[in-house]
Amino acid sequence: MLTVSQLNRQAKTLLDSHFDFVWVEGEISNFAAPSSGHWYFSLKDGNAQVRCAMFKNRNQRVKFTPSNGDAIRLRCRVSLYEGRGEFQLIVEHLEHAGAGALQAAFEQLKAKLLAEGLFESVRKQPLPTSVSHLGVITSPTGAAIHDILTILKRRCPAIDVLLLPVPVQGEGAAALIASAIDRANRWQKEGKIQLDALIIGRGGGSLEDLWAFNEEIVARAIAASELPVVSAVGHEVDFSIADMAADRRAATPSAAAELLSPDQHEWQQRLQTTEGNLVRAIQRKLAAVTTHLTHLSQRLKHPGAQLRERAQRLDELEQRLLLAQKNVLLRHRGAVALLENRVMAQSPLPRLEQLQRDTLLRRKQLETAMRQRLQDCGNRLTHMAQMLDSLSPLGTLQRGYAIVTDSNGLVVREAGSVSIGDEIEARVANGRLGLTVKRVD
Template identity: 65%
Template structure:
């Protein structure tokens, strides 16, 4: 706050200072408050913030809800929507505009909840999620049941009481969740997904899931009307039974579930067989089994008597088999002797053919041809060597005739200057130059005394 002096004129404020002081006064005077009204002029720019006006029949006020607050809201404002805000009173210094900074918003009244219920119901129905052909049948016997509800509510007590009476052998796993409040829908959908993961991993062999809670108002049951819960039930690989509220209460969860029960107790009866009915069924099955066993025994006795009459003495069978064995032995010996004779004849024929085609004569002819070829090769090689030597001598003579060494041997020499160039003209050197002379044997270093 600006301090006013005790004497003299008060200080002059800028517009920014004035707006800043007004904002501080408003924010320090008002704590969080709830305000209800109708939305108008709603805007949602790319920044993610929401801006709108809240009005009633006599006034309106500007509102701002920033992205870090609105991104978790289940309700998106729309023009004409009646809403209820939890907000702080403030002032936008840049324009000197009185406004509300919104922290939370929700529909105003049960009528808004009913409208939201009907919108979601119509949306899911249009997608075919309520169709009977989409829903799965419950297993014939539920041995392991997952119950998703509050651990302290009346629903879990009713379910366990009925199951203990009707089917005490059933295994029941409680997946505790909140069944009302802002976090309830997220916890319920997460519990459904978690149960499916356990089932898929083999950790808990669930046969079905029960999503349930006791009765209450529409606001109390609202978590079971959330889209996230409906989607989780539809996505579940396990059959889901929904029992939300009293018999007259119908939730979105009831509509998408594979089976709906009017109450938690009714759901427990639906999922469990009556042990008395099972005992009566077992007794009937026992009588049926005993009668069929007597029939089988009587039929087996008649078959045994018939087979005894047809049964022959094993000694007779052994004698017949021994005789049959002797016959087979004689046949085998005759077949072996015939096969040996046939094989010997074939062997003799092959030996004759092999002798007629013996390779000795051909080998000797080939050896003689190889000897002749070796002699011809040696004569050809000697003739080529003599020709090559004669040609080499002739080429050596030609080379000697053009070689400069032969010229040097007749007393001539080759002169080169200091750069190694051959001297052909006396004009190319001067007095005092040093020259090298290449002789037939050795070299000389010469100095020019004069030229002509």
């Protein structure tokens, strides 16, 4: 003896185990969508009907909301609702009834192009490593262009976007999409525009909605494109002929934008790292030059003639040091300017302005430190010159003495070394005197 519950449970188990997934076509009636999010309806033809249930986690993937009278095609499991003992279908997938013919056409074209080698990886182009000009072929009013621009604004707002507007569904859409691909390539060749890559696609929809991207004319236009093409048709679960022919498939238009754009935050981190390396390199260079300057100053010797020679040499080295430091600074400033320009092209302006202010502050600090260091070296040089000058023979001349030389420039040490009438010269503290000998004692 069985209870009603036991009977229904055994019947449900039998149905669940006997039937695999089946496809069923029919017309919808008694459609209901309660607040739970589940769908309940009847599927009927001219002779019979059956109850159907499609739960929320499944119907969220359907691109349209069915209504009474719609001809649909279901992929479902055969089951029994134990509570009421009702035979029903648990729907896993739902599409318009025409989708079966479209699916057959899809598979036929896919097999044809696959046999021609149109989908071979050797035909596909690599995507550019850096994109500054991007072409987008899609509807100007659809969600795809909005998603692409939103992603690019967040990741890399410096990328220029050229929209080639086309209808993405309906009669004639495929021909216009193919024409837009050809037109972008022609303009690129003629130099009218600059493009690095193309994105073609649209948002999600039913198989009929996406059919323009499953037509042969679009696939061949993509394959013939000299510009790299990223196909972004529908949602992640959608897969089109255009996806197979493109150089790269993106699950969504947003994913395509991410695929072709760098992350500006990574560029900012690289700039900060480069700036730190530059500061450390300048500091090491300054330390080495300072050590070299100290070594040179320690090699200075006296008396006066050698001091003047060394002082001149020190001045020369000082000028070379200043020139070398200036050249280093110019090179690094040039490098910083190049990086700033690159970041200006890729990053938000406020961040760049802040980095420029920081660089200017560090440069001023560096120049102040350099001037202070050079002033200290000059003060040391002056002090050493004064010490050497106090020991120089020139100090003796300042006390009224003179150095007498003959016409040959030899120092006159004895009176007998000259004769009356000889021309001699006396060097005093502030100049030289030309003399004639009138008396020799």
